[in-house]
Amino acid sequence: MSEQDQKKLPGAAPDAPVHSAGAGEGTGGLAERYREALLPVFGSPQRILARGAGVRVWDTDGTEYLDLLGGIAVNALGHAHPAILSALTKQAETLGHVSNFFATAPQIELAEKLLTLAGAPAGSGVFFANSGSEANEAAFKIARRTGRPRILALSNSFHGRTMGALALTSKEAYRAPFEPLPGGVEFLEAGDERALAEALAPGDVAAVFAEPIQGEAGVRPLGGEYLRALRRLTRDHGTLLVLDEVQTGMGRTGHWFAHQAIEGLQPDVMTLAKGLGGGFPVGAVLSFGADVHDLLQPGQHGTTFGGNPLAAAAGLAVIGTLLEEGLLEHVRTVGAQVSADVLALEHPLITEVRGDGLLLGIGLAQPIAKQVAAEALEAGFILNAPDESTLRLAPPLIITSADLDTFVAALPDLLTAATADGEN
Known part of the structure; x- marks a missing residue:
């Protein structure tokens, strides 16, 4: 599916203006200011995000990420959705x-x-x-x-x-x-x-x-x-x-x-x-x-x-x-599809996919979920590990199967990289 076609799907956000908070200051400088200004209850931020559009966000260095976590199941319509604005x-x-x-x-x-x-x-x-x-x-x-x-x-x-x-x-x-x-x-x-x-x-x-x-x-x-x-x-x-x-x-x-x-x-x-x-x-x-x-x-x-x-x-x-926009049916359809696609990988480290719709947990055979989430972030995918052997997906409800396909295609390499990290 082309990028232009994806923009026609339910809830797709228009192109966002290219600007960022902290313009002219890199992630490193903002991270240091974060440590000095905020209580340490969340630890160090993984990235400092500047803007978002639809199911994607960009950090202050301009790197793009597919948001598969949605602010932990919060951003139901993605980022900068025109209806909310x-x-x-x-x-x-x-x-x-x-x-x-x-x-x-x-x-x-x-x-x-x-x-x-x-x-x-x-x-x-x-x-x-x-x-x-x-x-x-x-x-x-x-x-x-x-x-x-x-x-x-x-x-x-x-x-x-x-x-x-x-x-x-x-x-x-x-x-x-x-x-x-x-x-x-x-x-x-x-x-x-x-x-x-x-x-x-x-x-x-x-x-x-x-x-x-x-x-x-x-x-x-x-x-x-x-x-x-x-x-x-x-x-x-x-x-x-x-x-x-x-x-x-x-x-x-x-x-x-x-x-x-x-x-x-x-x-x-x-x-x-x-x-x-x-x-x-x-x-x-x-x-x-x-x-x-x-x-x-x-x-x-x-x-x-x-x-x-x-x-x-x-x-x-x-x-x-x-x-x-009929998004409940959309959620059921794309959720079932990505679950089936992940299982169809038949990867030895994937044991199951739990959950419903677009709240999914990918069960892993080894306690490497945090390493996989870190590798995913480096590869441009935001997800998280609620425990040592689970990857959680909770993306915006407007996400498309084409978006999710990119993650499924990348997942075997992410698992391989995480396993290698654990052996080093």
């Missing part, structure tokens, strides 16, 4: 922020659209936050309001870095430096239906938190059978089912929300962020039904920026574009 510009001409003493039409419209897309029943509601961690903090407080003392989360879970969200996150290395964390949280082995039933049996569990696909654990789906068991058992015991769709929501798996792949499955609470704003910070909590709707009362939670008009405009632009 237009929506933000138009909204900024009227109102940018008003505080939550007031409401705005974009905020109300986005809430209504999310409830419709989720198939939420009458009496449901939305709370807007600024991130996935904040959305999960709100869901944590909703669970606390049930009056029950226990909350369950799963092994390999990741729900965020703030204190409440961190209490729901299983990885000890994340938790230990900040203990004591909010109490009452217990962890179950993901996929163990018997352990779930036993934990719920006393009838004192407020909520179970689960990710339909555990992204930070290496793109590991919980599976339909276990998710159905979660829904059945939580309902039987009067326990809230909270689905964290921060990484899996907003079309990432080829459905509006990943749990919708399972007919009839609906949570009591769902958290969103990442792709919802297409790069603009926004998170959301959806409550399903009147019983959950009223658990948080006025004054019991809040946020200064949540649901601001700019964030709402960005969310509406993302939803509108996904609908108008």
